[in-house]
Amino acid sequence: MRLSLFWRVFAVNAGLLGGIALLLLLSPVEIDAPIKARQALIVVGVLVITLATNAVLLRDAFAPLERLARRMDTVDLLRPGQRLPVGRDDEVGRVVAAFNHMLDRLESERHENGSRVLAAQEAERIGIARDLHDEVGQLLTAVLLQLNSIAETAPTHRVEIDEAREAVRRALDEVRRISRELRPEMLEQLGLVSALTELSTTFERASGVRIERKFDAPLPRLFPDTELAVYRIAQESLTNVARHSKAAHVTIALERSLDSVVLRVVDDGCGLGGAPVEHGGLRSMRERALSIDGALAVRDGAAGGVEVRLDVPTARVAHVVAVD
Structure with missing residues (x-):
C-alpha cells in the first residue's frame, strides 16, 4: 500500500x-x-x-x-x-x-443551462418580432394610409405630408428589418444556405463591405437548433466586422469536411491586435457553439484580418440536401 x-x-x-x-x-x-x-x-x-x-x-x-x-x-x-x-x-x-x-x-450543467437560456432568448426574439410585425408594423401602415388620404384632401400641405409619409416608410422598413433579424423566417422556410445568402446580401447593402460567398454543394442538412446556432454566429461575426474591423471584403463560407460542417467568416480588416477580448458578443458565440457541441475559433486570418471558424460535428447532421 x-x-x-x-x-x-x-x-x-x-x-x-x-x-x-x-x-x-x-x-x-x-x-x-x-x-x-x-x-x-x-x-x-x-x-x-x-x-x-x-x-x-x-x-x-x-x-x-x-x-x-x-x-x-x-x-x-x-x-x-x-x-x-x-x-x-x-x-x-x-x-x-x-x-x-x-x-x-x-x-x-453549463451546457444544459446555456441551452435553456438560448432557447428562452430565441422565444423572446420571436415574440418581439411578432409584436413588431403585427402591432407596430400595422400601426405604421395605417398611419401611411391615413397620410395618403389626407394628401388627397389637403393639396396645399402636400410637401409636409410627403415628408411625413417618407419618414413613416423609413420607420416601417426599419421595423421590418429588425423583425427579420430577430426572427430569420428565411431560415425556417428555405434553410441555412438561403438564410446566410439573405443575411450577407443585407449586410453588404447596409455596410458597403463586399461579400464573397462560398457554399459547398451538396451540403448536409443540420438539425433546426444547429442551423439556428450557425446562423446566429455568422450574424454576430458580420456585426463585429461592421463595428470593429474596418474591412473592405468579407468571405463567408459553409464547407463540408470529413467529419464536420465548417462555417468560416474571414475579413481583411485590422485584425485582433493580440488576444481577442471576450466581450458579450464573443461569449454569446461561444455559448451557442457549446450548445451544439461545436468548436469555435476566433483568430488572426492568414492574410490579415480576423477569421471566425465554427466546426459542427457530423453528429448534428440530419440528412444531405442539394444546394442550387
Missing part, C-alpha cells in the same frame, strides 16, 4: 534529519566555539545538501498541486475538455481526479 502524502513528507524529512544525526555521531567532525572557518564551511555545505535533497524529493509530491492551482486559475467552461492527467492514486491524485469530475459536472 502506498504511503499517504503526510507520511511520505514526514519520511523524507525524518530520513534527512536522521542522516545528519548519524553524520554528527559517527564522523570525527567537531564544532569549536568560536567556530572555525573550515567547520563553518562543513556546516553550510551539509545544510545546502539537505535543503537541495529535500526540495528534489518533495517537488515530485507537490508538482501536481501546482499544476492544479494553475489550471484552476485559467479554466474556462466555455472551452471544454481542460482536464489534468491523474497519473497517481494517492491523495494528490484523488484531488486531481475530483477536480476533473467537478469540471465534468460543471460543463454538463
